[in-house]
Amino acid sequence: MTGGNAIRGTRVGSGPAVGENERGEAAPRKRIDYWCANAHHSRPSFALDAEVPEEWDCPRCGLPAGRDEANPPSARRNEPYKSHLAYVKERRSDEDGMKILDEALAKLRERKGR
CATH class of the missing domain: 1.20.5 (Single alpha-helices involved in coiled-coils or other helix-helix interfaces)
Incomplete structure (x- = not known):
């Protein structure tokens, strides 16, 4: 028995009509390596013409990450609450x-x- 629904078995966003044809070509990108004090490695991508920051927040632990693996930036000092x-x-x-x-x-x- 067949149903009368023509889009049965498909999902939104599937098929050849979606993707770069609709959105246009992606901007050229570069990937930059960052390391935090906990030795976590992250590689965010930036547009070729974007200014690349010296520090990036580590997505795993939240510490600041730098581009030098041997000398990652130290954790920011949090001031304790003062009454x-x-x-x-x-x-x-x-x-x-x-x-x-x-x-x-x-x-x-x-x-x-x-």
């Missing part, structure tokens, strides 16, 4: 903090005494 108090302590000394605390406590005592 508001940590930033205040960078700007003020302990003596300044005690003065500010004493002033605030004096104001509270004065308000409570009224």
